[in-house]
Amino acid sequence: MKLKRFLSYEWDAIAGIATAVTATVLHLLHALDEHIMLSIVLVLMALLFINFMRHSRNNDLTAEQVDRTEHAIGKIQAGLKLPEVVLVGPQHLRSASEHFVRHMRGDTIWFNVCLSMYRPQPLFDALLKPAVENPMVTSIEFVLDEGQRELWQQVVQPRITGCSGHEKVREPRWRSLKKNVSFILADSHLSDGTEALLSFWGEPFMAEASEGRVPRYIFHVQKHSELLPHLVELERSCVHAPRTNAKSGEDRP
Incomplete structure (x- = not known):
């Protein structure tokens, strides 16, 4: 040397x-x-x-x-081709969800999300409250299964009412959702494009916890993904589908 x-x-x-x-x-x-x-x-x-x-x-x-x-x-x-979808595992699930809701903007769609994950107050404060109080978000629209109506009325809605910006949360569109797909669709001011958090009901993507079913794995759909138009079409088809009267079994608009 x-x-x-x-x-x-x-x-x-x-x-x-x-x-x-x-x-x-x-x-x-x-x-x-x-x-x-x-x-x-x-x-x-x-x-x-x-x-x-x-x-x-x-x-x-x-x-x-x-x-x-x-x-x-x-x-x-x-x-190199940027990934269209990024898998988020249990260790980064909460941080990825918090990051997504804190940086969303504009009109947002919450399709078939599991309301039981908002039952614990800390999870509500971390995953839903920041979206409600985010000044860049102009509206929050839930498309939910009829089976979650009681949980919405007793737990989630009262907590939303206590948040600043609660008026941007619209009355949920109640449907009979037999699909196992769940997603949050919103524009991101970081990527300057539409992104989504996608999850699926059931194993291995959901886990049973004391408070109910909670996500175990989610997919972060990037703004250039070809999957985004399909998610938009899925939400539209469910929203505009005729509603079923639970008592009579008849369809209604």
Whole structure:
């Protein structure tokens, strides 16, 4: 290691400096005449020019290597395709959900979400309250299964009423939802596009807890995903489908 460092020194520059100092001292002592001194100066200037040319070539080679590296990195980046859907596991589930609701904006759709996960006050405060109080959110519309009406009226709705911005939460659209798909659809001011948090009822995506079924895995659907139009169409088809009268079994608008 020491030998490598020793060899890396600019010995031609060191020799030139030593020669210049020695020649100057000898000239001051009148041991070296002006003609020899001039020759030494010319030789030193030649060494300096050679040294400059060598470093200039090394700089050119370095610049070429940097250009080739940048080109290779550009080709790799161009070949990389951003994921359309990101799986979020149990360890990051809560943080991903909080991040999503805190940065949503505009009109939002909450389709077939499991209201039981909002039963514990801490989860309500972390996952739903920030969306209600988010000034960038203009409306919150739930599309819910009839079976969750009691939980909505007794637990969720009273808590929403106690939040600032509760007037933006519309009356839920109650439907008989037999689908196992659940999602939150909203624009994000971070990505400047529409995104979704997608989950599915049942194993392995939901887990049974003391407060009811809670998500175990969710999918963060990115703004460039081809899945988003299908989620929008699913919500529209369920909203505009005729409602079923639970008592008579007849369809009603």
